[in-house]
Amino acid sequence: MQMRPFSRSIAHSLVAAAMCSTSAAPALAQSHDHPGIVAAQPHKPTPQENELVQAVRDATEKFKNVTNVAGPGEGYQLNFGCVSGGDYGAMGLHYINMQLVGDGEIKADQPEIILFEPTRDGGIRITGADYIVDAAAWDSNPDHTGPPELKGQLFHFFDKPNRFGLDPFYTLHVWAWKDNPNGTFTNWNPNVSCDAFNPPTQPQR
Numbered sequence: 001m002q003m004r005p006f007s008r009s010i011a012h013s014l015v016a017a018a019m020c021s022t023s024a025a026p027a028l029a030q031s032h033d034h035p036g037i038v039a040a041q042p043h044k045p046t047p048q049e050n051e052l053v054q055a056v057r058d059a060t061e062k063f064k065n066v067t068n069v070a071g072p073g074e075g076y077q078l079n080f081g082c083v084s085g086g087d088y089g090a091m092g093l094h095y096i097n098m099q100l101v102g103d104g105e106i107k108a109d110q111p112e113i114i115l116f117e118p119t120r121d122g123g124i125r126i127t128g129a130d131y132i133v134d135a136a137a138w139d140s141n142p143d144h145t146g147p148p149e150l151k152g153q154l155f156h157f158f159d160k161p162n163r164f165g166l167d168p169f170y171t172l173h174v175w176a177w178k179d180n181p182n183g184t185f186t187n188w189n190p191n192v193s194c195d196a197f198n199p200p201t202q203p204q205r
Helices: 005-013 047-063 135-139
Strands: 076-084 090-097 113-118 124-134 156-158 169-174
Touching: 047 124, 047 169, 076 113, 090 124, 124 135, 135 169
Parallel strands: none
Antiparallel strands: 076 090, 090 113, 113 124, 124 169, 156 169
């Protein structure tokens, strides 16, 4: 299968040893490379927000019992190690499905990334999902009149250059299985930590 340019840029960026990013509140565009965190104001979740969280839970329920760092399978593979933002908390472990990344589509029941956090016993625990799409591909589609959204929740925009080494992209975190006091759709989660992460052993050649 031929990789699309954005899929290739993600594949190339997997050699990066570390990643650092900042958070943006829902519906705001902000670069990973600029410090600061914008927390969502406390509010009662709207019906659309609850619907999106439930959609993510429905799509990832089958991964709730995954505890091995090898991950959930089904095309999802761990990349970037454990993403930590220091005082901002962490994003945790990103298990990426490159086939879904490359299809240029956004579907609530097919997240491109499943998010996990490391546990003290050396395992992992699911925290949510992350959706991602190439900005150029999305914007060039005449059917798209604005940034992508899921059930009314606008994606964050990340420009180039960024620490991922990716072309500009849109992304949306949904903390469906882990409470985030800064907001369900905020990138960083202060309740997630990478302290317990033990990278999987690489086979010797």
